[in-house]
Amino acid sequence: MKDEGSATVEFLAVGVLLLVPLVYLVLTLGRVQAATFAAGSGAGEAARLVAAGAPPADAQAAVALAVTDQALPAAAADLAVTCTADPCRTPEAEVAATVRVDVPLPLVPAFARDVVPLRVPVSVRRVAVADRFAP
Numbered sequence: 001m002k003d004e005g006s007a008t009v010e011f012l013a014v015g016v017l018l019l020v021p022l023v024y025l026v027l028t029l030g031r032v033q034a035a036t037f038a039a040g041s042g043a044g045e046a047a048r049l050v051a052a053g054a055p056p057a058d059a060q061a062a063v064a065l066a067v068t069d070q071a072l073p074a075a076a077a078d079l080a081v082t083c084t085a086d087p088c089r090t091p092e093a094e095v096a097a098t099v100r101v102d103v104p105l106p107l108v109p110a111f112a113r114d115v116v117p118l119r120v121p122v123s124v125r126r127v128a129v130a131d132r133f134a135p
Helices: 006-051 056-069 110-115
Strands: 077-083 094-104 119-129
Touching: 006 056, 006 077, 006 094, 006 119, 056 077, 056 094
Parallel strands: none
Antiparallel strands: 077 094, 094 119
């Protein structure tokens, strides 16, 4: 019979064709989830620090620490802080920190990234309130 073993070859071919995109999807979703965790914790800490009266450099350092903790480059994160009062330490003032992280798609060559934007933007906003009885 000529068809002996063809089912095995077909199974392997179809299995590889389905397995490669599935593995790539898992890798990509893992990186996006890591960026979401990093942006969320960085934004929360940055808002809390600014509401407590810390300098903006400390908030930026907290974001950089959260991003590098998830194995992403610190330069991939941008921090924007807004306050409802000036200064941000005003009692009961709301401090909003927004962290944006651009996640590059894995396994994409650098020359392709220069031509087509192959990044997934992740943005998280957290709000903290300054202490009511702050001096």
